[in-house]
Amino acid sequence: MVLGDKTGLSDSKILLGISACLTGMEVRYNGGHCNSKLCMQTLKDYFEFKPFCPEVVAGFGTPRPTLRLVGDPNQPTLSYSDDTDSDLTGQFVEAVTPHLPGFDGLDGYILMKNSPSCGLERIKVYQENGYAHEKRTAGLFTQMLKERYPLLPVEEEGRLHDDALRENFILRVYTHHLFRTQVMSEPTAKKLIDFHSEHKYLVMAHSQKAYKEAGQMLANLQQRPIASYIDEYFELLMTALAKPAKRKGHTNVLLHMLGYLKKTVEGEARQKIADTIEDYRVGNIPLITPLTLLSHYVDMKGTEYIQAQRYLEPYPAELGLRNNL
Numbered sequence: 001m002v003l004g005d006k007t008g009l010s011d012s013k014i015l016l017g018i019s020a021c022l023t024g025m026e027v028r029y030n031g032g033h034c035n036s037k038l039c040m041q042t043l044k045d046y047f048e049f050k051p052f053c054p055e056v057v058a059g060f061g062t063p064r065p066t067l068r069l070v071g072d073p074n075q076p077t078l079s080y081s082d083d084t085d086s087d088l089t090g091q092f093v094e095a096v097t098p099h100l101p102g103f104d105g106l107d108g109y110i111l112m113k114n115s116p117s118c119g120l121e122r123i124k125v126y127q128e129n130g131y132a133h134e135k136r137t138a139g140l141f142t143q144m145l146k147e148r149y150p151l152l153p154v155e156e157e158g159r160l161h162d163d164a165l166r167e168n169f170i171l172r173v174y175t176h177h178l179f180r181t182q183v184m185s186e187p188t189a190k191k192l193i194d195f196h197s198e199h200k201y202l203v204m205a206h207s208q209k210a211y212k213e214a215g216q217m218l219a220n221l222q223q224r225p226i227a228s229y230i231d232e233y234f235e236l237l238m239t240a241l242a243k244p245a246k247r248k249g250h251t252n253v254l255l256h257m258l259g260y261l262k263k264t265v266e267g268e269a270r271q272k273i274a275d276t277i278e279d280y281r282v283g284n285i286p287l288i289t290p291l292t293l294l295s296h297y298v299d300m301k302g303t304e305y306i307q308a309q310r311y312l313e314p315y316p317a318e319l320g321l322r323n324n325l
């Protein structure tokens with residue numbers, strides 16, 4: 001796999017969980033699959049996939065009758081679609097639960113849409129009269145996954161075809177991986193401070209509020225055991241990154257970074273960068289254009305601190321994720 005130096009990652013692939021049917025495995029209720037070209041062709045050079053089909057693990061067989069969620073939308077049960085009195089929830093939970101610890105090394109999960117087991121959201125819950133409740137929910141497996149790993153980046157395959165959502169998911173995956181391997185594996189105050197120092201502008205692009213809170217938290221590291229700060233910071237970080245950054249957030253960060261070139265880059269060149277940032281701000285050009293220009297000058301004339309910012313390359317540039325933002 002090809003990784004830019006700025007990603008700070010080794011050559012090993014990041015491990016993602018995935019609904020098994022998306023990998024081409026014939027595990028669907030009808031004995032078919034939903035092979036995802038995006039995952040199996042585009043992303044497979046960067047990620048290793050751990051396929052998992054909770055319905056097969058639960059012993060429902062392939063092929064099998066279709067399933068649906070029924071009852072209370074806040075606590076639905078899983079049943080056969082043609083026999084809503086059947087309650088398969090216990091069998092499902094009992095079979096899937098022992099597999100959950102095996103997901104400890106994951107940095108993300110890609111789920112199949114519209115499944116009562118794997119769906120991320122908007123899954124119908126049926127009433128006794130056969131009509132669905134207005135309120136939708138997540139599939140049963142997804143609920144279990146999110147309960148055990150609340151900060152794990154999860155996304156539906158279908159949504160990954162949207163440029164902004166794909167960029168955001170992969171950004172979260174890489175950030176989750178770095179934090180897990182660089183900070184949580186050896187939790188010290190120095191590791192946490194170094195990590196934040198490199199991620200300041202990434203956080204700022206997504207949330208000014210989180211950026212300020214993180215700064216305040218790290219200024220008071222002596223008051224509690226370091227483990228509690230690390231958990232708190234990780235939650236703050238992943239929550240801040242949970243939604244794509246807006247054009248306004250990126251513009252703000254680009255201008256801040258440009259400020260660091262004040263003493264080293266001559267006025268005319270700085271003005272050219274500022275003009276390009278403005279073109280991006282008003283929507284005339286994609287993010288990659290001002291970013292490439294700025295990165296060029298940061299590489300040549302920036303301080304170590306600004307060169308180390310993950311914002312400049314939070315994932316391999318070859319993925320082209322900023323080309324359409």
Ligand code: SF4
Pocket residue numbers: 019020021022027028029052053054055056112115117118
């Ligand atoms: S959506 Fe989930 S439960 Fe259904 S076939 Fe795919 S992996 Fe199995």
